[in-house]
Amino acid sequence: MPKVLVVDDEEANRVTLERIIQREGWEVMHAPDGRAGIDRLRREPVDVVLTDLKMPGMSGLELLRAVKSLAPDVEVIVMTAFGTVETAVEAMKEGAYDYVTKPLRRQELVGSLRKAFEKRGLILENQRLRDALAQERGGGRGEELVGSSLAMRALMEELQQIAPTDASVLLTGESGTGKSRVARLLHQRSRRAAGRLITVNCAAIPESLLESELFGHEAGAFTGAVARKEGRFDLARGGTLFLDEITEISPLIQVKLLRVLQEGEYERVGGTVTHRADARIIAATNRDIDAAVRSGRLREDLYYRLDVIRLRVPPLRERAEDVPLLAATFLDRFATKNNKVVRAFTAEALDALTQHSWPGNVRELENAIERAVVLARGELIGVDDLPGAVRPLAGGRAALSFVVGTPLKVVERKMIEETLRHAGGDKVLAGNLLGITARTLYRREAEWAAADRGEPSGDGDPAQNDDLI
Numbered sequence: 458m459p460k461v462l463v464v465d466d467e468e469a470n471r472v473t474l475e476r477i478i479q480r481e482g483w484e485v486m487h488a489p490d491g492r493a494g495i496d497r498l499r500r501e502p503v504d505v506v507l508t509d510l511k512m513p514g515m516s517g518l519e520l521l522r523a524v525k526s527l528a529p530d531v532e533v534i535v536m537t538a539f540g541t542v543e544t545a546v547e548a549m550k551e552g553a554y555d556y557v558t559k560p561l562r563r564q565e566l567v568g569s570l571r572k573a574f575e576k577r578g579l580i581l582e583n584q585r586l587r588d589a590l591a592q593e594r595g596g597g598r599g600e601e602l603v604g605s606s607l608a609m610r611a612l613m614e615e616l617q618q619i620a621p622t623d624a625s626v627l628l629t630g631e632s633g634t635g636k637s638r639v640a641r642l643l644h645q646r647s648r649r650a651a652g653r654l655i656t657v658n659c660a661a662i663p664e665s666l667l668e669s670e671l672f673g674h675e676a677g678a679f680t681g682a683v684a685r686k687e688g689r690f691d692l693a694r695g696g697t698l699f700l701d702e703i704t705e706i707s708p709l710i711q712v713k714l715l716r717v718l719q720e721g722e723y724e725r726v727g728g729t730v731t732h733r734a735d736a737r738i739i740a741a742t743n744r745d746i747d748a749a750v751r752s753g754r755l756r757e758d759l760y761y762r763l764d765v766i767r768l769r770v771p772p773l774r775e776r777a778e779d780v781p782l783l784a785a786t787f788l789d790r791f792a793t794k795n796n797k798v799v800r801a802f803t804a805e806a807l808d809a810l811t812q813h814s815w816p817g818n819v820r821e822l823e824n825a826i827e828r829a830v831v832l833a834r835g836e837l838i839g840v841d842d843l844p845g846a847v848r849p850l851a852g853g854r855a856a857l858s859f860v861v862g863t864p865l866k867v868v869e870r871k872m873i874e875e876t877l878r879h880a881g882g883d884k885v886l887a888g889n890l891l892g893i894t895a896r897t898l899y900r901r902e903a904e905w906a907a908a909d910r911g912e913p914s915g916d917g918d919p920a921q922n923d924d925l926i
């Protein structure tokens with residue numbers, strides 16, 4: 458039910474107004490002056506403040522300003538006697554919704570109030586719609602995973618289940634797939650959300666500094682350690698510690714990390730006091746972590762401590778059906794950010810986006826859309842606004858034809874060469890299209906070069922050929 462706060466110094470007026478407003482079925486409260494009005498407003502939300510302009514103490518204009526700073530979306534209607542209309546106009550300039558002149562006419566007053574409620578209702582409804590849309594789009598505060606593919610829905614479901622636990626999580630997936638974003642979500646949906654999410658990029662911090670970064674140090678622990686410093690484990694107490702690029706930590710730090718994970722204890726560098734760790738650990742890598750363990754780069758015991766729950770964030774090419782939704786989300790975001798009216802993609806542009814293999818995953822898509830929005834000259838993003846690698850070649854991909862019985866080696870070489878040309882020489886991209894690794898492409902090129910020079914080929918050696926499908 459709409460609620461009105463009446464502020465008037467004359468009691469007779471308050472009583473009359475109360476009666477009129479109640480007859481409309483609206484709720485009403487009143488106050489004899491501005492101060493009391495503000496007090497009411499603080500205690501109880503209202504939709505509209507109806508105030509006299511001329512009052513002893515706080516004037517109606519002052520009250521208006523107070524309301525606007527206290528509760529900006531509350532509408533204010535001022536009542537003005539004949540002769541003070543100028544003040545009423547001033548009030549309108551300062552954000553009053555309307556003014557009514559005294560002596561009051563019931564119709565005029567009720568009409569003005571009704572319009573004020575409508576406006577407020579519209580604004581609230583609009584806000585509600587926008588929130589719902591943001592929710593639906595997975596926008597939220599930008600902290601959701603956009604995507605409706607089976608793979609993403611499964612990931613989100615799993616995330617929802619494990620977020621509230623304290624179990625260590627190992628995130629794997631190619632660069633740009635959204636591992637850091639998943640880590641943030643895990644933290645936000647955990648019981649530790651009130652604590653901090655502390656990220657350590659293990660590859661970016663020089664090895665010599667990593668220990669003191671993680672565990673902190675005491676004053677004088679080493680040259681340059683002038684003051685005592687808290688480590689990331691200290692900062693993450695009660696929260697989450699996100700260890701990014703976990704395969705990049707040195708053997709020494711691995712031992713120290715293992716101890717924290719096993720015993721929940723650590724000492725600062727140069728310190729003797731033992732501290733208890735209280736952080737949930739999330740680790741991530743875009744490398745093949747099992748290979749890192751096999752090669753001895755990552756300790757097996759540490760690996761088992763980290764790999765309690767493993768989440769694999771799939772590459773974008775495995776969930777091409779997410780591309781349109783992601784693209785639309787980024788389009789909205791960058792159009793707003795750049796203050797441009799860009800509304801959608803042309804059908805061909807959307808096609809090209811969906812066809813592309815996105816070796817750089819969501820990050821590459823995000824960058825491509827930002828660039829496209831900046832370049833777009835109209836309301837639509839066309840193929841020409843997309844980066845070269847995404848754009849299909851004129852006339853689409855070239856076709857190759859072979860006579861039946863053509864040696865496979867010839868077919869293979871032709872196909873690889875043409876695909877490489879199509880990909881503008883990008884071996885990762887070409888490899889993705891062909892379903893082989895970039896390394897295989899390099900090896901093939903070396904073999905052809907050798908063959909062209911008349912050197913013997915590695916034909917008889919099966920070990921050299923086992924990497925092609």
Ligand SMILES: Nc1ncnc2c1ncn2[C@@H]1O[C@H](COP(=O)(O)OP(=O)(O)OP(=O)(O)O)[C@@H](O)[C@H]1O
Binds near residue numbers: 603633820
């Ligand atoms: N599902 C998603 N919905 C919306 N945005 C996403 C999604 N996945 C990734 N992004 C965005 O794509 C970009 C790359 O994601 P992120 O940094 O999380 O990747 P990453 O896997 O951690 O990469 P790296 O291995 O290089 O650290 C970020 O800007 C992120 O916000």
Ligand SMILES: [Mg+2]
Binds near residue numbers: 637638701
């Ligand atoms: Mg990351």
